[in-house]
Amino acid sequence: MTENSFEPKIIAFLCNWCSYAGADLAGVSRFQYPSNIRIVRVPCSGRISPPMLFSALKQGADGILVSGCHPGDCHYISGNLFARRRFALFKNLLEFAGIEPGRVNFTWVSASEGERFADVVSQVTEAVRQLGPFNRF
Amino acid sequence: MNNVNDIITQELRAFASSLLESGEVSAFLGFAHGSLPMTTRPFVAKTPEDAQKLVWNSFCVLNLANYLPALLKSIEPPRGPKDPPPEGPLPKAGVIATGCWSRNIVVQTQENQVDRSRLVIAGVSSRGMVDRKKVLKALDGKEITKIEEKDHDLIVEADGAIKELNRWSVTRDNCQSCVHSSAVVFDHWIGPKLDDRQAPNRFKQIEDIEKMTADERWAWFSKEIETCIRCYACRNACPLCYCETCFVDDSNPQWVGKSIEKADAAIFHLLRAFHCAGRCTDCGACESACPMGIRMRLLTKKLEKDVFELFGDEAGMDASKPLTMTTYKLEDPQGFIFEPKHGQKKE
Numbered sequence: 001m002t003e004n005s006f007e008p009k010i011i012a013f014l015c016n017w018c019s020y021a022g023a024d025l026a027g028v029s030r031f032q033y034p035s036n037i038r039i040v041r042v043p044c045s046g047r048i049s050p051p052m053l054f055s056a057l058k059q060g061a062d063g064i065l066v067s068g069c070h071p072g073d074c075h076y077i078s079g080n081l082f083a084r085r086r087f088a089l090f091k092n093l094l095e096f097a098g099i100e101p102g103r104v105n106f107t108w109v110s111a112s113e114g115e116r117f118a119d120v121v122s123q124v125t126e127a128v129r130q131l132g133p134f135n136r137f
Numbered sequence: 138m139n140n141v142n143d144i145i146t147q148e149l150r151a152f153a154s155s156l157l158e159s160g161e162v163s164a165f166l167g168f169a170h171g172s173l174p175m176t177t178r179p180f181v182a183k184t185p186e187d188a189q190k191l192v193w194n195s196f197c198v199l200n201l202a203n204y205l206p207a208l209l210k211s212i213e214p215p216r217g218p219k220d221p222p223p224e225g226p227l228p229k230a231g232v233i234a235t236g237c238w239s240r241n242i243v244v245q246t247q248e249n250q251v252d253r254s255r256l257v258i259a260g261v262s263s264r265g266m267v268d269r270k271k272v273l274k275a276l277d278g279k280e281i282t283k284i285e286e287k288d289h290d291l292i293v294e295a296d297g298a299i300k301e302l303n304r305w306s307v308t309r310d311n312c313q314s315c316v317h318s319s320a321v322v323f324d325h326w327i328g329p330k331l332d333d334r335q336a337p338n339r340f341k342q343i344e345d346i347e348k349m350t351a352d353e354r355w356a357w358f359s360k361e362i363e364t365c366i367r368c369y370a371c372r373n374a375c376p377l378c379y380c381e382t383c384f385v386d387d388s389n390p391q392w393v394g395k396s397i398e399k400a401d402a403a404i405f406h407l408l409r410a411f412h413c414a415g416r417c418t419d420c421g422a423c424e425s426a427c428p429m430g431i432r433m434r435l436l437t438k439k440l441e442k443d444v445f446e447l448f449g450d451e452a453g454m455d456a457s458k459p460l461t462m463t464t465y466k467l468e469d470p471q472g473f474i475f476e477p478k479h480g481q482k483k484e
Contacts, residue, residue, distance in 0.1 A: 050407075050408060050411055051384065051392035051393065051404075051408060052392075054392070054393070054404045054407070054408065055392055058394070058400050058404065065475075071467065071471070072467065078465060081465035081466075081467070081469070082462075082465055084465065084469055084471055085448070085461065085462060085465055085469060086462065087473065088443070088447055088469070088470065088471070088473050089411070089414050089415075089440055089443050089444065089447070090411060091473050092439070092440075092443050092473070093407060093410065093411060093414075093436065093439060093440060093443075094407070095351065095354075096343075096346065096347065096354065096436070096439045097354065097355065097358040097403070097407055097436070098351050098352065098353070098354035098355025098356070098357070098358050098359075099351070099355070100351045101351065105475045106473060106474055106475060107474055107475040107476070107477075108474060116477060116479075119477035119478070119479065120475065120477045122477075123475075123477050123478065124475065136355060136400075136403075137399075137400035137403065137404070
């Protein structure tokens with residue numbers, strides 16, 4: 001498989017209230033984005049724990065996208081704020097151990113940002129494509 | 138007999154036996170000599186005679202805070218699961234604590250694992266503990282038969298030959314980068330009170346690794362954990378690890394594979410370190426307990442550095458503040474958030 005024909009598999013963990021609805025809006029609004037993502041709907045970005053992300057990587061994901069509500073907009077008031085601390089440390093730890101910076105991505109997408117969702121997915125997919133298949137685990 | 142360790146040992150024995158004799162505590166937790174040179178074992182003294190077995194030297198590498206939750210439970214009067222708690226105060230335990238151990242006790246009180254009012258803490262200034270593996274290396278792996286400790290030197294007898302080592306040169310990495318060497322909470326002070334050591338750059342080891350490229354870091358990390366046998370000695374030695382069921386023992390769902398294969402070992406080490414985020418005091422017990430010489434402390438030190446730089450917290454320094462991961466601020470840094478470049482081509 002040459003680098004150009006490599007199609008990465010990206011697991012996206014989207015919160016039910018903002019990002020999943022944002023993805024829905026992207027679809028309803030017919031924004032184009034690559035079909036490389038597989039969406040897992042979670043109640044809140046605060047629900048996502050590091051073992052889930054490792055589990056995805058170990059089972060063959062080439063990249064990960066985690067998205068929740070913008071800070072201040074969380075349906076559960078503060079779930080994404082706890083998650084933000086967790087992800088900041090977790091991303092640094094992964095990079096410290098030698099996982100490439102573009103593999104695991106965190107972002108905020110609100111329910112009205114269908115276009116932003118399409119942008120995020122296209123750009124994350126492109127970045128992971130450049131990195132090539134994930135072979136650390 | 139004017140060696141610092143001897144002074145501390147004498148004071149410790151006198152203090153522990155007076156507490157036990159007066160009945161103020163029903164157990165005193167410290168260290169006793171181990172069965173091999175350069176080893177100590179955690180020891181619970183329950184009578185004033187027992188207290189004479191307590192020792193203090195540079196080989197007290199385990200973290201005594203680790204044993205406190207179980208010790209406090211064990212000295213409570215026996216009762217059934219539905220029986221009400223006994224009337225009056227529960228029995229107390231005494232413990233000796235250096236800077237890092239006392240900070241772990243603070244973390245345990247924040248997490249409701251120990252009741253501070255049931256502890257009598259004998260504070261001590263740590264002069265750094267010796268890394269057994271460094272001594273063995275300095276002696277080319279020869280079997281050490283006897284070791285004598287002076288204030289600044291170690292006199293090691295191995296295979297009939299005697300060698301003198303500078304004590305500081307063989308202290309543990311975490312002790313060399315320590316900035317809180319004296320107990321932060323205590324009820325009584327044992328031995329001389331020294332100023333906290335000021336390590337010139339406590340995060341030097343981490344910064345050196347951060348300078349490498351991702352591939353180099355992965356090569357370093359893989360090499361480091363290559364010999365891991367998943368014995369969980371690091372977990373068991375850790376005063377932060379008290380979960381009833383550990384994530385590595387979960388089987389449904391089984392998040393972490395149980396093999397010593399590279400991916401499983403890597404995930405285990407990263408998750409174990411991550412669980413200590415904002416709670417680790419860099420006591421080095423994990424590394425000292427590791428039979429394979431893995432430096433897993435570097436991962437927790439990295440988290441300690443990030444917690445300090447991003448959120449300005451140091452674990453166990455202030456019992457009135459919430460733990461880093463149990464709180465948040467609206468203005469927490471979020472430079473790691475992926476921001477897409479706006480405006481894709483739309484059809």
